[in-house]
Amino acid sequence: MTFELDQRLANDTIFLDRVGDVQIRIHKNANVLWFILVPETNEIEWIDLSQEHQDNLQLMIDQLSLFLKQTNSFDKINLATIGNVVNQFHYHVIGRSQSDPYWPGVVWGADAPLKNYSEAEVDKVKYELALFLAK
Amino acid sequence: MTFELDQRLANDTIFLDRVGDVQIRIHKNANVLWFILVPETNEIEWIDLSQEHQDNLQLMIDQLSLFLKQTNSFDKINLATIGNVVNQFHYHVIGRSQSDPYWPGVVWGADAPLKNYSEAEVDKVKYELALFLAK
Numbered sequence: 001m002t003f004e005l006d007q008r009l010a011n012d013t014i015f016l017d018r019v020g021d022v023q024i025r026i027h028k029n030a031n032v033l034w035f036i037l038v039p040e041t042n043e044i045e046w047i048d049l050s051q052e053h054q055d056n057l058q059l060m061i062d063q064l065s066l067f068l069k070q071t072n073s074f075d076k077i078n079l080a081t082i083g084n085v086v087n088q089f090h091y092h093v094i095g096r097s098q099s100d101p102y103w104p105g106v107v108w109g110a111d112a113p114l115k116n117y118s119e120a121e122v123d124k125v126k127y128e129l130a131l132f133l134a135k
Numbered sequence: 136m137t138f139e140l141d142q143r144l145a146n147d148t149i150f151l152d153r154v155g156d157v158q159i160r161i162h163k164n165a166n167v168l169w170f171i172l173v174p175e176t177n178e179i180e181w182i183d184l185s186q187e188h189q190d191n192l193q194l195m196i197d198q199l200s201l202f203l204k205q206t207n208s209f210d211k212i213n214l215a216t217i218g219n220v221v222n223q224f225h226y227h228v229i230g231r232s233q234s235d236p237y238w239p240g241v242v243w244g245a246d247a248p249l250k251n252y253s254e255a256e257v258d259k260v261k262y263e264l265a266l267f268l269a270k
Contacts, residue, residue, distance in 0.1 A: 019235040045212050047200040058193075079182050080215035084231060084239035087211075096219060104219035105244045 003040040006088040014117075015067055016126050017133070022056045026125060030115040033095035035064050043090055046081055052061075053062070063095055067132045068095040073105075082108060118133070141223040149252075151261050152268070159192045159199075161260060165248070165250040167242055168190035168260070178226055181216055196228055202267045203230040206235050212240075214236040217243060 005023075013036050015026035027034035037060050039053040046054065065077050074095035082090045094107060100113035116120075141156075141226050148160035156176075162169035172195050174188040181189065200212050209230035216226045229242060236247035252260075 017219075026142065044213060045200065045204070047197055047204065047212070058199050062182055065180065069180070077182070078215070078219070079216045080217070081182060081212070082211075082213045082215070082241060084211050084213070084241070106217060106219070106241055109240045109244075 003042065005038065007088075008086050009036065009038060009088060009090060014122055016122075016129060019060055019133075020052070022053065022060055024060065024129070026117075026122065028114070028117065029107075030117040032100050032102065033068065033108065035093040037061070037064075037091040037093065039089060041056075041069070041089060042122045043066065044083060044087055046089070046091075049089065057091055061091065063133060064093040064129075067129060068093070070132070071095070073097065079104065079107075089133050109121060137208075139176065140173065141221050141225075143221050144171065144173060144225060149257055151264060154195055154268075155187070155188065155191045157178075157188065157195055159195065159264070161252075161257065162222075163249070163252065164242075165245060165252040165256065166205065167232070167235050167237065169242065170228040172196070172199075172226040172228065173182060176223060176224060179222055180219060180226070184224065192226060196226065199228040199264075199267060202264060204227070205267070206230070208232065224255075 013027050015023060016026050017024040023038040025036045025038060027036055037057055040055060041049060041053055043049050061079060068074050068077055075098050076096045078096050079095040096103060102110040148162050150158060152159040153159050156175040160173060162171060169253045174192060176188055178184050196214060203209050203212055210233050211231045213229040213231050217251055237245040
């Protein structure tokens with residue numbers, strides 16, 4: 001199996017880390033803290049992923065949820081895999097706040113202006129997440 | 136712990152079945168085949184659910200996904216737990232089709248007119264699902 005990251009995911013997200021062959025990426029839209037998990041597979045649906053991918057993903061979903069929770073910065077965690085537009089399997093773990101521009105709506109298809117991260121801000125998330133995962 | 140179903144979930148969905156203390160409900164909007172799983176708990180986030188609830192939910196998510204898949208009627212399965220509007224924990228398993236009125240958008244916050252099920256149509260889903268789960 002050859003795996004190539006979907007062009008839209010490559011454009012919209014930044015690589016942070018990997019666990020096994022699951023990539024942890026962050027969406028470039030800084031309005032919310034939006035992680036995207038991408039297992040390196042050509043399967044489309046959760047139910048078709050290997051047990052190993054499902055287990056690694058669930059572990060990372062739980063870890064990212066705990067990471068979001070311990071920051072005390074978010075009112076709700078949104079978890080989803082949709083894939084209507086980008087078919088390549090990817091899983092969203094998003095920290096939502098009553099003060100973010102999409103609240104209480106969902107982030108997909110919302111039309112508030114994008115907010116960009118600085119390189120230093122992405123590095124900060126990357127560093128804090130690495131510290132958290134190393135615990 | 137006393138559990139009372141959120142009023143909005145009660146209004147928007149119909150009870151189909153239960154597995155342990157996880158309710159399987161169907162959204163009244165017949166534009167998509169939209170299951171909603173409600174574990175009888177007061178926890179809000181997936182990460183805070185008991186291991187038993189997580190295991191039962193994952194089992195039902197997988198079973199409902201397989202149920203949707205075997206109908207050959209859907210182009211994509213959408214899985215999500217959001218909870219920005221209805222805080223009570225609930226999990227969406229939705230059969231999506233390129234011909235449904237929300238495609239390729241998400242169903243949450245979309246404004247296409249609702250389509251109602253007849254009682255017979257709900258009974259049919261209930262019966263087919265019960266048959267499938269009993270396999």
